[in-house]
Amino acid sequence: MMNFPFEPRSTSYLRQGQYWSFQLSNGYFACGLVLARTTSEGKLNRTLFLGGLLNWSGPSLPTPSNLKNAGVLQSGFMHIRAIQRNGGEVNGAVDGTWDVAPEVVYTGLTSDGPPIWGYGYIRALAEKHFGDEGWSDKQLRKTA
Template identity: 40%
Template sequence: MSIEYPLKPKSTSYLEQGQFWAVPLEQGGFGCGVVLAKLLRQGKTDTRLFFVGLLDWFGEAPPTLNQIKGANIIETGAAHIKSITETGGVIIGSGYNVVGIAREIEKSDFISTWGYNVITRLAERYVTVNKSSKQDDVTSVPS
């Protein structure tokens, strides 16, 4: 099945491991979400929830595959398909290499379930912490 991007998914039918999207941030710029796996409930594919990862990539423009190739997954959870669409995002590409996670996994109590905006809030928190630590590094350099 050939998928054309950008893709605004209405269900998990067209989601594939390694697809990614830009996570728009309130203060400007973008984070990056990635599809890690489809979720199963009693052996059947969930049509709305999927296993998502937030990458440690942040930029002024939406991500490209080349930019995120070396990025690490910093948060994971089960997210509703609206986590992409309600935050202004669309799937913009595929090819991120997901290591150690099957393409389909059974939903369990060990996977936290995220609200629609959780990935945005997590990305904003990481950007804020990262900026603070960089400022601390700059101010602590002896003159």
């Protein structure tokens, strides 16, 4: 049984369905979700995972029941620092069908695979979807 919250230092304790939250500029919260850990040459990648932005925003910290029916808006490969710099802690886990295996092989950036997100991309994406009107696609591209 996992104890929440925890601050991840590597992907070792990350599991599919775990989420972290961060506050937006308008005071609301948004959530990132762990979709899969990544492997390369048969070994777990300690810093890279497949994550996504949940289609949820609210005035207070989320609970698993808040997130139960929230789908994933977009997904990408993320560095563990994306969690550390956007909320800092994994808050809990939510059961769901995420349409991806709990571990995926990372073979590098490909034209038909998920993109690689910079540390702040998930926050910029959340601001675009749920935050103030001031965010633009240009600002979003700067954080990728």
